[in-house]
Amino acid sequence: MNVTGGCHCGNIRFEAEVDPAAVSICHCTDCQRLSGSPYRASVRASADKVRFSGSEPAAYVKTADSGNRRVQAFCTLCGSPLYATSETDRSTLNLRLGAIDQRAALEPKRRIWRKSALPWSEDVTHIPAAERE
Incomplete structure (x- = not known):
């Protein structure tokens, strides 16, 4: 599936080819902290099928709970997270x-690091909702 996307301020844009079957939700504490939410959703893409335009993303390396060293890339102006990748591969x-414009079409297929999931985040259907506020 071809997708487009970018950071919140528009400083960085991208086009990519992604596999809709490779969408996941991660409940690890790093993803909670990095996203400012109970989990982070992402989709895998081959690096050679992603094209960035505008400014170059900034990045830093974080050792995850798994012990893997992960590169976290983001916009230097607005701080929007754009992607993560392995430090070595x-x-x-x-x-x-x-960050993806077509995010509504990319339904998660798996959840990982559920041991760190916030208990209330598993089902929010009972919480009163408003279409707009």
């Missing part, structure tokens, strides 16, 4: 679903 990018 950057052939696959995990594009952040929130």
Whole structure:
């Protein structure tokens, strides 16, 4: 599936080819902290099928709970997370679903690091909702 996306301020844009079957939700504490939410959703893409325009994303390396060293890329102006990848093998990018324009069409297929899931985040259907506020 061809997708487009970018950061919140528009400083960075991208086009990519993603596999809709490779969408996941991660409940790890790093993803909670990095996203400012109970979990982070992402989709895998081959790095050679992602094209960035505008400014170059900034990045830093974080050792995850798994022990893997993960590169976290983001916009230097607005701080929007764009992707994560392995420090040693950057052939696959995990594009952040929130940065993708077509995110509504990319339904998660799996959840990982559920042991860190916030108990209330598993089902929010009972919480009163408003279409707009």
